[in-house]
Amino acid sequence: MRTLSLTLDPFAKPKFLQIARAISSAIKQGQVEAKEALPSAxxxxxxxxxxxxTVMAAYQELIAQGWVESVERQGYRVVQSFPLESSLYPxxxxxxxxxxxxxxxxxxxxEEKNAKPAHEYRYNFAGGNPDISAFPFxxxxxFMSDSLTRPELSGLSYGNNRGNxxxxxxxxxxxxxxRSITDKEIITVNGSQEALYLISRVLLKPGAKVAxxxxxYRPAWNAFKTAGAELVAIKQHPKGIxxxxxxxxxxxxxxxxxxxTPLHQYPTTVTLPIHExxxxxxxxxxxxxxxxxxxxxxxxxxxxxxxxPLAADDPKGLVIYVSTFSKIMFPGCxxxxxxxxxxxxxxxxxxxxIMNHKPNVLMQDAIGRWMKDGAFERHLRRTTKIYQQRRDNLVSELKKYQTQGLDISFTTPAGGMAIWLDVENNAKELEEFGLAHDIYLxxxxxxxxDKGQNQNRFVxxxxxxMKPEKMNQGLAILFSYFIR
Ligand SMILES: Cc1ncc(COP(=O)(O)O)c(C=O)c1O
Known part of the structure; x- marks a missing residue:
């Protein structure tokens, strides 16, 4: 920290004391913290x-009072422990x-519950969690370097707010x-949640009903609800709607x-059949x-x-297609x-x-260059193969537990990033057992x-x-719930 805004008291004399008092009061107010660097003289x-x-004299005064110390080759900084206690600071x-x-x-x-985030658990079975550590940074x-070396300056200004x-x-x-989508305009957003929010604001009046x-997917529901919409549940059957x-x-x-969510229904992962x-x-x-x-x-x-997608055959133009890079890259992008x-x-x-002028286009620019090069699609092929292996690993582990007599059943999903597992009325208990053992699910x-519809069957x-070895370790701990 080098810049420090100070308010001098014009009545204090001489000048070096004015400065010393202003700095000690900035420390008391918490403008600078213990061990933080102060501006040079x-x-x-x-x-x-x-x-x-004059400034050096002020610093000498503060050193004598015990607020500041001078560190060789680094300059002045605030001391670790302040010279007097006060309820006002730090x-x-x-x-x-x-x-x-x-x-x-x-x-x-x-208010959303502020629970511990999934990635802080040792075993993270969150359903839409990509393997960020496997991303080819x-x-x-x-391509990021290229975007900075040869930036498209006009795109970095206001205007053209569809995106890069x-x-x-x-x-x-x-x-x-x-994806066979040909006749649509693309608008980029800072994650698909922003798209859902924008659509809600543009299409929903308070009291509107959304099926x-x-x-x-609760985050989508929340976007609709903040626009004042009412949600109406469509019944599902095991193979669709x-x-x-x-x-x-x-x-x-x-x-x-x-x-x-037609391709991999969230959360059941069922693919909506063509006739539906x-x-x-x-x-x-x-x-x-x-x-x-x-x-x-x-x-x-x-x-x-x-x-x-439905959007690929949409003669009426009524399908609003939303997609994300959160799964193929990482949510933080x-x-x-x-x-x-x-x-x-x-x-x-x-x-x-009205909301945000335009999205952050610099990252988009780099990804655009990455896509143009073809490396993006190579990454997709590689990741799809890895996730398929992980799905197969989870399927074979679950089958192993079934043969050991565990009361679990599932349908192998054709795609997606999760399995919807029937655990026979033990769902909440298994979740709680997992969380208590550092396992997120x-x-x-x-x-x-409608929470009243909960049968407590699925997780x-x-x-x-997760890599297979870690996944298997997590499963062993999780399923020890059944054999206690
Ligand atoms: C159904 C669904 N839609 C969208 C997203 C991605 O949202 P975002 O692009 O805002 O990260 C997720 C991620 O979990 C999801 O499960």
């Missing part, structure tokens, strides 16, 4: 428009106080070739939007409903080529995109300009829109984020 003299010797980062101010928080904002590095043009063109090519899978139920909802409930996709699309077209298709882990499909009909794009782009109850076991 030259710097401070420049800042205060005074003589360097206000350090660890010691941020909470005022009693009564905030009038919008009732549409609800070294491969991306030259090179990245958009690469995503458009990729979507056309790998969602009855077991589903109860179309009869959805039809009744659409006919009777004035639904304005349907949110789906067609029926849902026809229903939406007949009743003039938009569909959000959240295709969050498209590449990770193992048994066959992934089914083409905060890069996602939506592919929408030309008629919707301007409203979304305009709304974004989530049980069925967390995924229900979601993510397999992508």
């Amino acid at each position: 030259r710097q401070l003299a420049e800042q205060l428009q005074t003589n360097r010797h 206000k350090t980062k660890q010691n941020i106080t909470q005022s009693k101010f009564k905030w009038r928080i919008n009732p549409l904002i609800f 070294h491969e991306l590095k030259p 043009s090179q990245f958009i063109s690469q995503v458009a090519t990729y979507l056309r070739r790998a 969602v899978e009855s077991l589903g 109860d179309i009869e139920h959805l039809t009744q909802l659409v006919k009777n409930q004035d639904i304005s939007l349907i949110y789906l 996709r067609i029926k849902i699309y026809q229903l939406a077209a007949t009743y003039n409903l938009a569909i959000i298709e959240d295709d969050y882990d498209h590449e990770f499909h193992y048994s066959s080529q992934p089914l083409a 905060r890069i996602g995109y939506m592919a929408v009909d030309k008629s919707l794009a301007p409203a979304i782009i305009n709304y974004r300009s 989530v049980s069925e109850s967390s995924f229900h829109l 979601r076991l993510g397999f992508a984020g």
Whole structure:
């Protein structure tokens, strides 16, 4: 820390004492913390428009009083223990106080539980957890370096808030070739959560009804709810969506939007069959409903080529396709995109300009260069193979436990990053046992829109984020729950 804002008391004399008092008061207020560096005498003299010797005299005074020490070749810094105790200080980062101010928080904002994050557990079976340690950072590095060496200056300014043009063109090519999506405008976002939020703001008025899978993705639901929408659960069956139920909802409930995860249903990982996709699309077209298709882990499909998204065959232009780089890279990259009909794009782009002018385009630029080079698709092929091996490993381990007599059952998922495991009415207990043994997993109850529907049967076991040996160790500890 070199810069330090000081308030001098003009009535204190002489000048060096004015400066010394201002610095000790900055220390008391917590502006600088124990052991933190202070500005050099030259710097401070420049800042205060005074003589360097006056500042040095101030520092000598503070050293004598026990506030400051001088360290060879480093300069002045605050001492470890202050010379007197006071309730006013130190206000350090660890010691941020909470005022009693009564905030009038919008009732549409609800508190999320601030639990320990999944990655802090020794064994992390979080369902959508990619293996960040396997990401080829070294491969991306030259492209990031290239973005900084030869930046596209015009893109770094305000304006053009759809996102980085090179990245958009690469995503458009990729979507056309790998996902058969041809007739949509791409808008980039800082992660697909931002897309869900933007869509909510643009399409939902308070009181609007959104049909969602009855077991589903809570962060999307929260985005809809903060726009004042009401959620209506669509019944599911083990192989997809109860179309009869959805039809009744659409006919009777004035639904304005349907949110789906068709390729690998979240959290059950079931792939929505073609005949149900067609029926849902026809229903939406007949009743003039938009569909959000959240295709969050498209590449990770193992048994066959992934089914083409609903957005690939969308003559009415009603499908809003949302996808992310959080799974194919890592969640911290905060890069996602939506592919929408030309008629919707301007409203979304305009709304974004209210919220955030434009997304962070520098990272997009580097990824665009990475994609253009072809290294991105090599990375996808490699990762898909690794995750398939991990799925196979988890399947064979689970089968081993089954033959040992454990009451568990599952359907091998055709893709995705998790297995939806039936543990026969032990779901919450198993989750709690896991958490107590440093194992992160989530049980069925967390995924229900209507908690009353919870049967306490399933847990979601993510397999992508851990190497097989570690996964197997975690499973052995987890399943010791059954043989206690
Ligand atoms: C259903 C679903 N959608 C989207 C995402 C990704 O969200 P984001 O792009 O905001 O990281 C996830 C990640 O867990 C998910 O499970």
